[in-house]
Amino acid sequence: MNKLLLPILLLAATTGLLTGCADRLDMENASIPLTLGLDLGQDNEPVMYSTFPVFTKNSKKKTQETSARARTFRQSRAEQDAHSAGVFSGRNYQVFLIGKRMLEQENWFQMLDVIFRDSKNTVSDRVIVFDGPLADIIYLNPKDQPLLPILLRGMVDTKSGKSETVNTNLQELHRQLFESGMTPSISEVRLDAKKNIKLNGTALLNHQGKYVTSLDTSETVLLRILQNKVKKSASITLSMPGEPEQKPFHLDKISFATDQTRTETKTITSTHQGEFHFDIIIKMKISLFEVLFPYDIENKTPELEQLLSEEMQKQFEKLIKKIQQHAIDPVGLGLHARAFEYKEYKAVKNDWGKALSSADIRVQVKIKIDAMGPVK
Amino acid sequence: MNVSASSKITNLQYILINSGLQVSVFFLALPRILAEQAGTDGWVSLIIGWMITVAASLIVVKIMARYPEGTLLDLLTHYGGKWAGRTAAVCLLLYLFYFGYSCLVQTALITKEWLLPQTSAYMIILLLLIPTYIVAISGIRIIGRYAEIVTLVSLWIPLVYLLPLKEAHWLHLLPIAGEGWQPIGAGVPYSLYCFLGFVSTFIFYPFLQNKSQASMAITVSNSLTLLAHLFVTLVCYVYFSPDEIREYNEPAINVLKIIEFKFIERIEVIFIAFYLLVFSLGWIPALYICAYCTNWLRNTQAERNHVRFFCLLLAIGSFFFIPDFHQNEMIEQIFLRLGILIEYILPIFLLLYVSVHDRFSGRKKA
Numbered sequence: 217m218n219k220l221l222l223p224i225l226l227l228a229a230t231t232g233l234l235t236g237c238a239d240r241l242d243m244e245n246a247s248i249p250l251t252l253g254l255d256l257g258q259d260n261e262p263v264m265y266s267t268f269p270v271f272t273k274n275s276k277k278k279t280q281e282t283s284a285r286a287r288t289f290r291q292s293r294a295e296q297d298a299h300s301a302g303v304f305s306g307r308n309y310q311v312f313l314i315g316k317r318m319l320e321q322e323n324w325f326q327m328l329d330v331i332f333r334d335s336k337n338t339v340s341d342r343v344i345v346f347d348g349p350l351a352d353i354i355y356l357n358p359k360d361q362p363l364l365p366i367l368l369r370g371m372v373d374t375k376s377g378k379s380e381t382v383n384t385n386l387q388e389l390h391r392q393l394f395e396s397g398m399t400p401s402i403s404e405v406r407l408d409a410k411k412n413i414k415l416n417g418t419a420l421l422n423h424q425g426k427y428v429t430s431l432d433t434s435e436t437v438l439l440r441i442l443q444n445k446v447k448k449s450a451s452i453t454l455s456m457p458g459e460p461e462q463k464p465f466h467l468d469k470i471s472f473a474t475d476q477t478r479t480e481t482k483t484i485t486s487t488h489q490g491e492f493h494f495d496i497i498i499k500m501k502i503s504l505f506e507v508l509f510p511y512d513i514e515n516k517t518p519e520l521e522q523l524l525s526e527e528m529q530k531q532f533e534k535l536i537k538k539i540q541q542h543a544i545d546p547v548g549l550g551l552h553a554r555a556f557e558y559k560e561y562k563a564v565k566n567d568w569g570k571a572l573s574s575a576d577i578r579v580q581v582k583i584k585i586d587a588m589g590p591v592k
Numbered sequence: 593m594n595v596s597a598s599s600k601i602t603n604l605q606y607i608l609i610n611s612g613l614q615v616s617v618f619f620l621a622l623p624r625i626l627a628e629q630a631g632t633d634g635w636v637s638l639i640i641g642w643m644i645t646v647a648a649s650l651i652v653v654k655i656m657a658r659y660p661e662g663t664l665l666d667l668l669t670h671y672g673g674k675w676a677g678r679t680a681a682v683c684l685l686l687y688l689f690y691f692g693y694s695c696l697v698q699t700a701l702i703t704k705e706w707l708l709p710q711t712s713a714y715m716i717i718l719l720l721l722i723p724t725y726i727v728a729i730s731g732i733r734i735i736g737r738y739a740e741i742v743t744l745v746s747l748w749i750p751l752v753y754l755l756p757l758k759e760a761h762w763l764h765l766l767p768i769a770g771e772g773w774q775p776i777g778a779g780v781p782y783s784l785y786c787f788l789g790f791v792s793t794f795i796f797y798p799f800l801q802n803k804s805q806a807s808m809a810i811t812v813s814n815s816l817t818l819l820a821h822l823f824v825t826l827v828c829y830v831y832f833s834p835d836e837i838r839e840y841n842e843p844a845i846n847v848l849k850i851i852e853f854k855f856i857e858r859i860e861v862i863f864i865a866f867y868l869l870v871f872s873l874g875w876i877p878a879l880y881i882c883a884y885c886t887n888w889l890r891n892t893q894a895e896r897n898h899v900r901f902f903c904l905l906l907a908i909g910s911f912f913f914i915p916d917f918h919q920n921e922m923i924e925q926i927f928l929r930l931g932i933l934i935e936y937i938l939p940i941f942l943l944l945y946v947s948v949h950d951r952f953s954g955r956k957k958a
Binding site: 226307308332335336338339340385387388390391392394395396551552554555556558562 | 705706709722759761763764765766767770832833834835836839846849850852857858
């Protein structure tokens, strides 16, 4: 009897502990917002959007959109909650959309504190800036495309694989904003003339998170090469100087894909002025895909490699000039400066973008043609 | 003291218990604590801390080798009389109870924050105490086996920490000692924090099956701890920006948030649940040693009752008081200072005393 007493008592005590299920949430009662949107309204007050998938058979529309005006995200939750059938929870965001007007403010990122402080929220949402008022894209609901968050996320994931945009999620944006040696870059989408969603390339922000300028897809490829982030192949099309265009065709074009790129960055600081020099050596192995002008590739490969290298170098220099003009550093050259020239870097750490704008950056491209395709 | 053959532990078990005590919950915040002191050079502090720890733990083994059949308490009774042993027992008891308690509370708070935000911390502690009770009451050998099992089922954890390395920025680690050696030195005491726990040798030594390899075992154990800490710290350093890492309370959890699988999001939740096993190695041996000490003090053979008493004490105590995050921080600070005093400084004096005493009494005999 006595032997049985203790286990029975323990069992009873354990049963008493099983109250943890009181806070459970059934799937039917949950609303799962997949998109989180933030924009500045007409009256310069922040507006928060979210879209939920709707799982009911009867509804024709597959999603529900809500918008709320509130000072903070957490505050807006009650209002968004009031629009939906279930309990609002932020554990499944796929994309975070921000309107361009919001992005033109400084320090907007602080509004996202709840994402990082409330551990239930996901931080792997892709960050995307929308060029225009956010309501346009949230309420668009194109009939021939998947749900907006799934479409956008797929866009960012696949295009960033081809290096045509960056793949910045909230965690990565947090890192880039806190890092003094680089400035953030995020994906950018807009609506084209026919109201179709289109990936625009990359938006570059400054240290405070304010929008500075945009890069189109081909410039983004160059940026990714400079960042040494091209993993799969990226495709590039160049105009060859000296070849006739022959309108309406552009017969001076040559297209290739990178098989392998390797970027080496060297940092040197000249001692007397504390000015930074960066030597960036880019080694690329490429496969030719398209040559619109007649060229004896087989016999004149070294010449073609030389020509391509020079042309690419010009492109890179143009991009770097653009970056320096805006006093930003999306490439992350500051990381190299910190790693190799710490003393000088520390002196200019608080305004690295400005320091970089007066730096001397030299790019050297070495292209090697791996394959020219089955045609001579 | 008589140690029966059934309560002996193997070297491997000893290594794992000791590493378990050292790793427990401390590694979650470690990258931040080190970064606050030494920036990205924190891993250098960690290696220096490891060297100091190896030296200190060898001293502990050296002391214990003077009286291989007894614990520290028997040894002190032998050298300094009954009251020396009793004082040591009380000190050790209080220290390890504090150790176990702070592990338990921290685990409860972290579980509450990441896993069960709406469950009260008291309830979590109660739930944690059930397996604690079952393991700790079964004696040292079962604790050893438990440590082995926990290690086995946790072996996959390091593999998952390799995933964030896809986004690694190795440049963060440079320059080494960019601010000079002073910050690295400042980080060393905090790196000792994560090696605390080898004091268990004082009690576990007589239970060792193979005492001649004790020095080797404790060095292996410390190195294992170093590897675990170094690995997690380095992953966090190359993943987070040096300017950013201080923003997170437990970077070792945040670093997992970004891992995505098609079938699961928020993988860190699963991790916390699995970590509970690793964490439990922090307080289970500690509570057992507490029970051993009280049992020794009262000179009874009822260790199990003492384990029951401590579990009950924790359960009832937590009902009335659970530290909040601020108080928890304070507990850690006190624990760090106390730990350095008891585990690093006292053994040196003890060794001096013991060897002087031996020489003195040896001469008298001659």
